[in-house]
Amino acid sequence: MKLQQxxxxxxxSRHNLNVSATAQSLFTSQPGISKQIRLLEDELGVExxxxxxxxxxxxxxxxxxxxxxxxxVLRTVDNIRHVAQEHSDERRGSLSIATTHTQARYAxxxxxxxxxxxxxDVALHMQQGTPRQIAQMxxxxxxxxxxxxxxxxxxxxxxxxxxxxxxxCVLVPRDHPLAGxxxxxxxxxxxxxxxxxxxxxxxxxxxxxxxxxQGLTPNVVLTAADADVIKTYVRLGLGVGIVAHMAVDPVxxxxxxxxxxxxxxxxxxxRIAIRRGxxxxxxxxxxxxxxxxxxxxxxxEAAMVAGxxxxxxxxEGIELPIR
Numbered sequence: 001m002k003l004q005q006x007x008x009x010x011x012x013s014r015h016n017l018n019v020s021a022t023a024q025s026l027f028t029s030q031p032g033i034s035k036q037i038r039l040l041e042d043e044l045g046v047e048x049x050x051x052x053x054x055x056x057x058x059x060x061x062x063x064x065x066x067x068x069x070x071x072x073v074l075r076t077v078d079n080i081r082h083v084a085q086e087h088s089d090e091r092r093g094s095l096s097i098a099t100t101h102t103q104a105r106y107a108x109x110x111x112x113x114x115x116x117x118x119x120x121d122v123a124l125h126m127q128q129g130t131p132r133q134i135a136q137m138x139x140x141x142x143x144x145x146x147x148x149x150x151x152x153x154x155x156x157x158x159x160x161x162x163x164x165x166x167x168x169c170v171l172v173p174r175d176h177p178l179a180g181x182x183x184x185x186x187x188x189x190x191x192x193x194x195x196x197x198x199x200x201x202x203x204x205x206x207x208x209x210x211x212x213x214q215g216l217t218p219n220v221v222l223t224a225a226d227a228d229v230i231k232t233y234v235r236l237g238l239g240v241g242i243v244a245h246m247a248v249d250p251v252x253x254x255x256x257x258x259x260x261x262x263x264x265x266x267x268x269x270x271r272i273a274i275r276r277g278x279x280x281x282x283x284x285x286x287x288x289x290x291x292x293x294x295x296x297x298x299x300x301e302a303a304m305v306a307g308x309x310x311x312x313x314x315x316e317g318i319e320l321p322i323r
Contacts, residue, residue, distance in 0.1 A: 003077065005040040006070035008033050009048055013067050014140065017049065017056040075141050079279040090282045094123040098134035098143035100201060101226045103270065106246045107323060108147070111290045119283050130225070131200060138275050144284065146273040147291075150200050158273040159304050163292040164321045165267045168207070169248055170259040171234050171241035178240065179257045186214050186264055193221040193239035201225045207242060210265045231256065246323045269320065276304070294318055 008022070012033070015021045023030040034054075041048055048063035049056040059067065085093050099108065104126060116124060127134065127143055131151035137143040139157050146152065152160055170189065172178050181188070190211065197204040204223075211218045221239050224230050227247035234241035234256060241256075248258045272291065274280070280300070288295040294315075303314050 005036045006073055008036050009067055010070045010074055082279045082281055091119055092121040093281055096125040096143040097145050098127045098137040099147040101128060102244050102247055103147050104128055115287050115290055122283055138273055149268050149270050152271055152273045157276055159276055160271045160273055161295055161303055162315050162320055163270045163272055164323050165269055166244055166246055166323045167262040167267045168242055168265050169245045170261050171256045174257055181259060184259050186216055190216045190218055193219050194242060195222045195230050195233050195239040196242040198223040198225050206265050206268050
């Protein structure tokens with residue numbers, strides 16, 4: 001059994017059993033991957049993949065168990081490499097962050113700017129997706145950190161670290177009837193068409209819960225994952241926008257009137273997720289504390305070994321910053 005064979009079956013499973021796509025991603029040949037998979041199956045005495053002719057059609061039950069264990073082996077190997085790198089050069093390496101548009105566009109730029117100034121030899125990679133997608137990236141080792149608000153708690157393999165609280169604001173054009181409103185109510189808001197986040201993005205669930213608690217049904221006419229898209233359609237007069245407060249730029253959005261909605265909706269918490277068992281290098285701890293000052297090394301290390309219930313206890317009573 002070779003480490004290369006385990007990587008091949010792991011990557012094939014991630015590429016929807018497409019051996020050709022796997023070969024391209026690994027810069028190797030399709031016949032070479034197929035041969036190594038067959039050799040591994042022969043050695044183990046079980047089929048990892050069912051076939052129809054030359055095509056892989058599904059993962060067998062035994063194959064799934066083997067692939068899951070292979071993922072654990074590959075992650076352990078990565079940790080070994082990280083340990084060696086940490087002791088050979090603690091300021092050189094890579095950091096992969098998976099996040100949503102709102103975090104990437106509005107929350108992370110100053111953190112990343114300062115981080116890259118301090119660690120110019122750390123290659124920084126940023127991937128965007130839905131909250132579920134980015135959580136899955138971290139679970140599968142495609143990213144080191146996932147930063148978002150929704151869905152992280154659905155993945156048991158992740159350590160969840162609270163970063164900060166945030167709330168929403170309502171955006172309208174300057175000539176809109178709500179532009180002069182000083183204390184907006186949900187009832188008033190429900191009378192207008194709304195443009196806001198897609199379900200599952202950026203605390204959208206809090207918005208729906210608020211309307212439901214008042215027996216109101218919001219008239220959501222358009223949803224988007226991107227706050228800039230929401231603002232575009234507010235400008236076009238399609239509806240009243242509801243976005244994260246951090247997504248309002250006083251300069252770029254000078255033509256829109258922001259109305260505080262913190263009293264209408266419960267605040268949301270942005271968290272950073274790390275796969276359990278991940279070896280964190282010194283610059284990774286530094287990034288975490290730049291993102292949220294209360295995430296010092298001792299606290300993060302304690303959370304990594306505490307388990308889900310212990311994680312929550314660690315952060316009870318901590319006053320999270322508001323953005």
